[in-house]
Amino acid sequence: MKEIFEALIKEGFDYETTLERFGGDEDFYLEMLSSFTEKDPLQDLKEAMKDRDYARCFRAAHTLKGVMLNLGLDELSKPCIRMRELYRSGKNEEADSLIDEADRTITEFTTWVNPLLEKWRKEK
Amino acid sequence: MKRTVIIADDAAIDRSILKRILLSTYDVLEAKTGREALSLYETYFASLSAMIIDIHMPDMDGFVLIKSITSSPTWYHLPLIVVTEDRDIKQQEEALRLGAVGFIEKPYNKTILLHTISNAIDLHEMSSVYNSLRKDELTGLWNRKGFIEEATPLIEKAPKGHYVMTALNISNFKLINDQYGSLAGDRLLCLVASVIQESFSIGADGGLAGRIGSDKFIILTPTDYLLNNNREKYYKMIQNPSFLPQRVHFRLGRRSIDDPSLPVSKYISQAFMAEQSIRQDYGGFIAYYDSKMMDELLAHQQIASHMVESLQKNEFVPYFQPQFNHDSGTLIGGEALVRWIHGGKVIQPQEFIPLFEQNGFIYELDCYIWEEVCKYMRKWIDGGKSLVPISVNVSRNDLAHDGCVDFIASLLKKYSLPIEYFRIEITESVFSSEAFIQQKIARIIEEGFVVEIDDFGSGYSSLNILKNVKASIIKLDMRFFERCADESRAATVVQFAVRLAKWLGMDVIAEGVETADVADFLKSIGCFFIQGYLYSKPVPVEEFQKLLKKGPIIQPKRSNPAPIFVSSKINDPNSFDAWLFKTKAGPACILEINDKGVEVLRVNDAYIGALSKIGIPIQDVLKLNWRAYFDEATKQRFQICWKRLLNGENDVKEVLTFVDMPGAPKKFSVDACQTVLAKETYSTILYCAVTFLL
Numbered sequence: 032m033k034e035i036f037e038a039l040i041k042e043g044f045d046y047e048t049t050l051e052r053f054g055g056d057e058d059f060y061l062e063m064l065s066s067f068t069e070k071d072p073l074q075d076l077k078e079a080m081k082d083r084d085y086a087r088c089f090r091a092a093h094t095l096k097g098v099m100l101n102l103g104l105d106e107l108s109k110p111c112i113r114m115r116e117l118y119r120s121g122k123n124e125e126a127d128s129l130i131d132e133a134d135r136t137i138t139e140f141t142t143w144v145n146p147l148l149e150k151w152r153k154e155k
Numbered sequence: 156m157k158r159t160v161i162i163a164d165d166a167a168i169d170r171s172i173l174k175r176i177l178l179s180t181y182d183v184l185e186a187k188t189g190r191e192a193l194s195l196y197e198t199y200f201a202s203l204s205a206m207i208i209d210i211h212m213p214d215m216d217g218f219v220l221i222k223s224i225t226s227s228p229t230w231y232h233l234p235l236i237v238v239t240e241d242r243d244i245k246q247q248e249e250a251l252r253l254g255a256v257g258f259i260e261k262p263y264n265k266t267i268l269l270h271t272i273s274n275a276i277d278l279h280e281m282s283s284v285y286n287s288l289r290k291d292e293l294t295g296l297w298n299r300k301g302f303i304e305e306a307t308p309l310i311e312k313a314p315k316g317h318y319v320m321t322a323l324n325i326s327n328f329k330l331i332n333d334q335y336g337s338l339a340g341d342r343l344l345c346l347v348a349s350v351i352q353e354s355f356s357i358g359a360d361g362g363l364a365g366r367i368g369s370d371k372f373i374i375l376t377p378t379d380y381l382l383n384n385n386r387e388k389y390y391k392m393i394q395n396p397s398f399l400p401q402r403v404h405f406r407l408g409r410r411s412i413d414d415p416s417l418p419v420s421k422y423i424s425q426a427f428m429a430e431q432s433i434r435q436d437y438g439g440f441i442a443y444y445d446s447k448m449m450d451e452l453l454a455h456q457q458i459a460s461h462m463v464e465s466l467q468k469n470e471f472v473p474y475f476q477p478q479f480n481h482d483s484g485t486l487i488g489g490e491a492l493v494r495w496i497h498g499g500k501v502i503q504p505q506e507f508i509p510l511f512e513q514n515g516f517i518y519e520l521d522c523y524i525w526e527e528v529c530k531y532m533r534k535w536i537d538g539g540k541s542l543v544p545i546s547v548n549v550s551r552n553d554l555a556h557d558g559c560v561d562f563i564a565s566l567l568k569k570y571s572l573p574i575e576y577f578r579i580e581i582t583e584s585v586f587s588s589e590a591f592i593q594q595k596i597a598r599i600i601e602e603g604f605v606v607e608i609d610d611f612g613s614g615y616s617s618l619n620i621l622k623n624v625k626a627s628i629i630k631l632d633m634r635f636f637e638r639c640a641d642e643s644r645a646a647t648v649v650q651f652a653v654r655l656a657k658w659l660g661m662d663v664i665a666e667g668v669e670t671a672d673v674a675d676f677l678k679s680i681g682c683f684f685i686q687g688y689l690y691s692k693p694v695p696v697e698e699f700q701k702l703l704k705k706g707p708i709i710q711p712k713r714s715n716p717a718p719i720f721v722s723s724k725i726n727d728p729n730s731f732d733a734w735l736f737k738t739k740a741g742p743a744c745i746l747e748i749n750d751k752g753v754e755v756l757r758v759n760d761a762y763i764g765a766l767s768k769i770g771i772p773i774q775d776v777l778k779l780n781w782r783a784y785f786d787e788a789t790k791q792r793f794q795i796c797w798k799r800l801l802n803g804e805n806d807v808k809e810v811l812t813f814v815d816m817p818g819a820p821k822k823f824s825v826d827a828c829q830t831v832l833a834k835e836t837y838s839t840i841l842y843c844a845v846t847f848l849l
Contacts, residue, residue, distance in 0.1 A: 052172060052263050059175060063168050090211045094166045097209075097238075100262035101172050 033057060035147040042106065049103030058155070064102055065148050068141045072098075073134055076114075080127055088126065089118035107140055157182045158204035158276060163192035163220065164238065165212045169261065173207065176265050180273070189215025193223050196233075204276045205234040207259065210246060218253060225254045231283075234275035291366045293341060294348035299423075302365030306375050306419045309363065310412055318412040321374040322426035323351070326404040328370035339399060346396050347372060347405075354389035355380060373423050378411065406430045410444040455510050461497065462507070462516050470496050471520060473527050475545070475699035478664055478686040481674045482763070486702050487684055488544040490580065490666075491528045492693045493520065518556050521549070526566055529577070531696055533570040540703040546578040546607055551585045554595045564602055580607040580630065586620040600625050607664070612652060621659060629656045633677075633687065634667035646676065653682045654756075679757050742766075745832070746841045748797070752780035756840070765847045771819045784816040796829070800841070805830050810848070824848040 036057065040046055053060040071077075072095060079087035092115035099108035110133035117126035160177055163186040164170045174183045184199065186192035189212045196206065206224070210217035221235055236257045237250040247258055256275045259268045289301025297305055310318060325331075325347065332340035344366070351364045355376045363375040394403050408430025410422050429444035465471060473491040480487050495502040511517040525547050535542055553559050567574055579599055586596060586608065600606055607628040611617060620626075631652055649665075656663045665677050668687030677685065742762035747754045766772075785793060789812045796809040812824040826846040833840040 049262075051265055052176070054175060054179075054265075056175075063171060067168055087213070090165075090213060093211050094169075097261040098166050098168045101169055103262070 033061075033151060035061065035144070035151055038143070038147060039103075045103055045105070052101065052103075060102075061148060061151055064144070065152070067098060067102060068145055068148065072137055073130070076133075077130065080130060083123075085118055085121075085123045088123070089115065092118055092126075104140075107136055110136060159184060159199065159202055160204055160272065161186060161192060161195050161199075161206040163189060163206065163212065163217070164209035166209070169209070169263075173263060173268075176263065176268060177272070180269065188212055189217065189220040192220055196224055197227070200227075200231070200233070203233055204279075205236060205272055207236045207238060207272070208255075209238045210250070218249060221250065221253045221255060232279060234272075234279045236272060236275060294345055294366050296348050296351075296372070297363065297365035299365065299367040302363060302367065302373060302375075303419045303423075305363050309375065310419060310422075311415055313412070313415070315413050315415065316411055317377060318375055319378045320410045320412060320422045320426040321355075321376065322408040322410075322423070322430045323347070323372040323374065324406050324408075324427070324430050325370040326406055327401075331399065331401065331403065334401070335399060342398055343396060343403065344370065347393055350389050350392050354386055367423065371427070373426065375412075405440065406433055407441045408432070408444065409441065458507050458510055459514060459516075462511065462520075465495065465497060466520065466523060471523060472496060472695070473524050473531070474693040474695055476666075476686055476693040477691045477699060477702055478543075478684055479690050480683045481678050481685045482683045486543055488546065488578070488664075489699060490546045490548075490686060490693075491524065492548070493524050494693075512550070512552055515552075517550065517552050518559075521547075521553050522562060525563060529566045529570040529572060531700075532572050532576065535700070535703055536572075540700070542573075542576055543703070544576045544578050544605065546580040548580045548582075548609070549599075550582070551588055551592060554581075554585065554592050560595055560598050560602065563599075563604075574603045575605055578605040578607055578628070580609045581626075582609045583611055583613055583617060583620060586624055586626075596624065612648070621655065621661075626661065628662045628664060630686075631663060631665045631682075632667045633665055633669075633673055649677070649682075650680045653677075653680050657681060679759075741844055741846065743842065743844045746781075746829075746843050748839050748841060752782040754780060762845070765845075769820060769823060769847055771816070779816065781813070784813040786812045786814045786822070788812065800829060800831050801839070803831075 036044070036046060050057065050060060053063070076088060076091040076095065079085075079091050092111050095111040096108055096115050099105075099111065110129050114126045114129050114133065117123070117129070158181050160181040161184045162170055162173050162177070164173070165187055167187070170185055170187075174185060177183050181204070184195050186195050192206065192208070193215070196203065208217040208220055212220075215223075217237060221237075224230060224233070224235065234257070235255045236259060237247075237255045238261060239246050239250065239258050240260070250258070256278075257271050259271055286301070289297060289304065291298045296302075325343070328340065328343070331343060348364070348366065351372060351374055355362045355364065355374055362377070362380070365373045367373050393405060396403060408426045408428065410426040410429060412422060425444045429442040433440065433442045472494055474494045475489040475491055477486055478488040478490065479485065493504050493508075495504075495507060508517065511520055528545055528547055532542065532545060549559070549563075563577075563579070566572075567577055581596060585592060587593075596606065605628065606624075606626040607630050608620065608624075608626045609630045610632050611629040612631065629652065631649065633649075653663050662684065663682045664684040664686055665674075665682055666686040668674050668677070668685045668689050670689060674685050674687075674689055677683070742765040743759050744755050744762050745757040747756050782790075782793070789810075792809055793811065796807050799807050806828055807830075808826065808828045810824050810826050812822065813819065814822045816823075824847075826848055828844045830842045831839060832842050
């Protein structure tokens with residue numbers, strides 16, 4: 032098992048369930064994870080917030096939730112899930128206020144995971 | 156060969172994951188948006204096996220995508236599988252309602268997902284194969300096998316006579332095929348199939364249609380459809396297809412499903428037997444197999460063969476149903492109704508009018524009856540009788556004839572009758588028919604005729620008609636309210652209609668009044684004009700003339716020496732209203748006070764009696780706004796009195812003085828003792844016991 036997975040598991044990653052979704056193909060998983068972290072995952076959501084386009088905010092949060100759960104990033108998805116529910120019930124300002132928390136957790140995550148992904152790419 | 160599946164999802168990562176899962180089993184087409192998915196569907200629909208749809212997509216969401224696909228002409232029940240949130244029941248319900256067959260959830264579970272998709276595909280393919288054995292390839296209707304299999308459970312479950320089987324055969328199909336080629340023939344068959352589907356509401360409510368031979372169609376529909384729907388338009392669509400220079404002839408055979416134990420195949424063959432029975436007969440194109448339908452058909456033919464002769468022999472006569480003022484007992488008018496005196500029997504209109512409407516004879520008959528009525532009215536005038544207005548019925552069918560209005564106007568001239576005595580009664584539904592009919596009605600009103608809205612409240616747009624049409628009289632059919640389970644509701648609706656008419660300056664004639672209770676109730680709410688069995692059924696002219704001869708006054712029938720006014724329950728003497736009017740024996744009324752004025756809603760008999768003593772007719776009282784006739788002192792006193800009532804005081808007594816009220820002495824006063832019964836935002840209802848001070 033690659034070093035990066037050990038690190039992920041330490042953070043609560045469910046290796047078995049998630050990798051089953053990827054046909055047990057670690058490289059495929061890491062490719063997907065890279066395309067998730069290579070640019071700011073919250074970009075679309077932030078833009079929508081700036082435009083106060085709450086339908087789009089909801090959709091963006093919803094999409095993030097789906098992607099993160101598919102990637103097995105359950106812990107990381109929590110702020111986005113909360114935001115999704117809030118947008119859904121029209122509590123837009125309350126939802127907006129969670130963006131910093133979402134941003135912080137995701138940045139923390141990418142800060143340690145991106146170097147490991149870089150390393151995996153080089154080894155490959 | 157791998158089957159092809161479309162993934163419609165705007166999230167690239169999710170799409171890739173799903174694609175990877177599916178690639179082992181399927182070929183995958185990806186759509187980043189709903190629009191892309193729709194265009195992929197339109198391009199590849201013939202080779203697709205399933206589509207997986209994410210609900211939340213930016214340009215066109217999943218629901219809209221599903222709707223667009225299922226309403227596309229190429230729709231063939233491609234399995235649509237929706238990606239949903241776990242436990243979002245609303246979303247799942249909506250997806251199923253729109254035609255999705257299953258769900259998968261995010262995060263994906265590979266095993267569940269693959270099974271869901273493959274099960275949906277299997278099921279679809281199996282039913283496609285199955286249906287290809289049961290469907291007619293050319294038209295998409297059922298073939299014989301499919302039709303029988305589908306019809307059998309429907310017939311078994313339905314009550315006797317619920318369904319009718321119709322056979323349709325194109326008489327000159329072979330000729331058309333030979334002359335214009337089989338391509339044109341096929342096109343005609345497809346046209347017939349689509350007209351059948353449209354005209355018989357196939358699929359919408361339990362109808363079925365099949366093609367069981369080259370030009371032989373079979374249709375199963377609820378009998379109601381045949382009775383309620385006008386199929387002329389559809390017949391014409393089949394008769395004159397745009398792509399054929401020749402007229403298409405077809406015949407219909409009908410068999411009512413009256414014995415659920417008979418097999419469907421039997422009904423099919425009997426429907427075709429009926430159709431075959433008229434193949435020599437150029438004129439008729441519908442035949443009935445079963446005895447009841449056959450009897451009806453024969454009876455109709457019987458009637459039709461006699462109608463012209465009967466008209467010449469004066470066998471059609473107007474009967475007159477008198478209308479009375481229930482308060483004064485005065486004859487106020489009559490409605491002319493046609494009867495057919497044939498072979499010593501009086502035939503009721505419901506037995507011949509529908510047929511005459513079908514074959515167009517109705518206009519000739521109506522013209523005749525209108526003229527008969529005019530002749531009688533002339534005779535009455537010449538004989539020195541006191542004339543009352545007579546209403547005649549004018550149907551949609553009549554109005555559709557170009558000369559209708561002119562003809563009626565010419566009759567009045569010919570017999571020099573005063574126009575206000577010849578009233579035109581038109582059924583409510585006709586007021587909302589085609590524009591040219593509405594224009595005719597407008598012309599009748601312009602000519603100065605008194606127009607009555609018959610069966611008011613029975614249609615869908617009663618209020619709309621009142622808004623748009625300047626008719627003078629509303630006719631309320633009380634039988635319409637009898638069938639109402641909740642009498643107090645019915646009473647409220649009647650009361651509303653009467654008040655509405657009053658506000659619009661219209662009169663109301665209640666017809667179908669059979670009991671004195673109902674008549675008394677109507678009187679208490681201001682509807683005095685009564686037509687119904689309580690006073691008289693429709694009678695021959697000789698009898699009606701006697702009413703004219705005897706002079707205007709006949710005694711009203713009373714239910715009870717001390718009439719009870721009840722609106723909450725017409726027949727319940729223990730109701731609140733009954734109590735209110737009974738226990739307070741003196742003159743009393745119920746008033747409504749709002750920002751527009753004071754209105755008398757209900758009065759008791761003592762009140763009517765007291766009024767008549769000072770010379771005010773009760774009709775007028777119910778139409779007046781009393782506040783307009785207060786003298787100066789009363790206006791001020793009333794303000795104070797009003798405030799006290801609103802502040803919760805009961806039994807506020809006040810002397811009110813009226814001046815210049817029409818029909819009343821120049822000045823008179825009443826001693827009014829008022830109690831608040833009900834308060835609403837904009838109005839207050841008072842009970843008011845009054846003593847008239849002269």
